[in-house]
Amino acid sequence: MKTAHDLVAAAKARVNEVDLTAADAAIQAADVLIDVREADEFQAGHIPGAINIPRGLLEFKLSNDPVLSARDQKLVLYCKNSGRSALAASSLQEMGYLDVLSILGGFDAWAEAGKPVAGAALPPFE
Structure with a gap:
């Protein structure tokens, strides 16, 4: 019987992950993030x-x-810490997508590295 960790480890062995040092270039080259x-x-x-x-x-x-x-489009995927994005990338590869990358460490690593973050702004309190 496999655990979620086992499934993620197997997916990570099959997909291409890009680390934070190469993530900006991968995102710039991607058709869709x-x-x-x-x-x-x-x-x-x-x-x-x-x-x-x-x-x-x-x-x-x-x-x-x-x-x-x-x-044939270039896809870059990410999630919180790269488990779900690895599973997603593996699934998309099985569907025939040819150029799929997952960001290693996901959004948490991105934000911790001080990279730009977009999101809902808090309303002003006056």
């Missing part, structure tokens, strides 16, 4: 330019959106 976290996580803060497609909807959304269904 996808945050696979849940909507509330995305709203709390995300990498600028990312679109939010939660992990549970990813395969369906990409299959049904003509803009996202091209298998």
